[in-house]
Amino acid sequence: MAAADPDIPRGRATHLSATSLHEPAASTYRSVDLATTYRNAAVMTERGALHKIEYAGKTLFGLAADPHHHLIRRGRGRLFELPASHFSEAAAVVKACSGFEVDPDGQVVSGSRRGCRHVARDIR
Missing domain, CATH: 3.30.1490 (Dna Ligase; domain 1)
Structure with a gap:
């Protein structure tokens, strides 16, 4: 992902902040704002596709596929x-x-x- 989370090396992160999820979407679809990313991550968490954890003062989202x-x-x-x-x-x-x-x-x-x-x- 992009430089929004410098503590998470590119290619290794499996849990990302909403900002890190937002950046590639916004670069492709300029109408996608950060609030939309948060809402979608929340819906995906409610439906079981993602889970979230608190880490280093941030909320991070990860795939919920493998327990x-x-x-x-x-x-x-x-x-x-x-x-x-x-x-x-x-x-x-x-x-x-x-x-x-x-x-x-x-x-x-x-x-x-x-x-x-x-x-x-x-x-x-």
């Missing part, structure tokens, strides 16, 4: 995707200890990354 969770590396602010299947054991522990049932995808977890087996995909 996944979001890991934020504390201190560096890096955002990683973790396939939902890799989170199921942790969700089971939470449920056993508290009775709280974790949603099957879309969780945002922050922490540090030591000795990781690299099952998460770096998206930033």
Whole structure:
């Protein structure tokens, strides 16, 4: 995408701000304004095509096709995707200890990354 999100390298971003979604559309279709982009992203989120997360003070939208969770590396602010299947054991522990049932995808977890087996995909 364009330079609106300099923290997200081109070609690797899977979660984009409305501004980053708007720029290529506006360059092709000049009548598309930022409010239209926000409204469309909201509708697509309501219908399950996109999901949204809060990250680094921004609302980011990502495709909801493959269930996944979001890991934020504390201190560096890096955002990683973790396939939902890799989170199921942790969700089971939470449920056993508290009775709280974790949603099957879309969780945002922050922490540090030591000795990781690299099952998460770096998206930033």
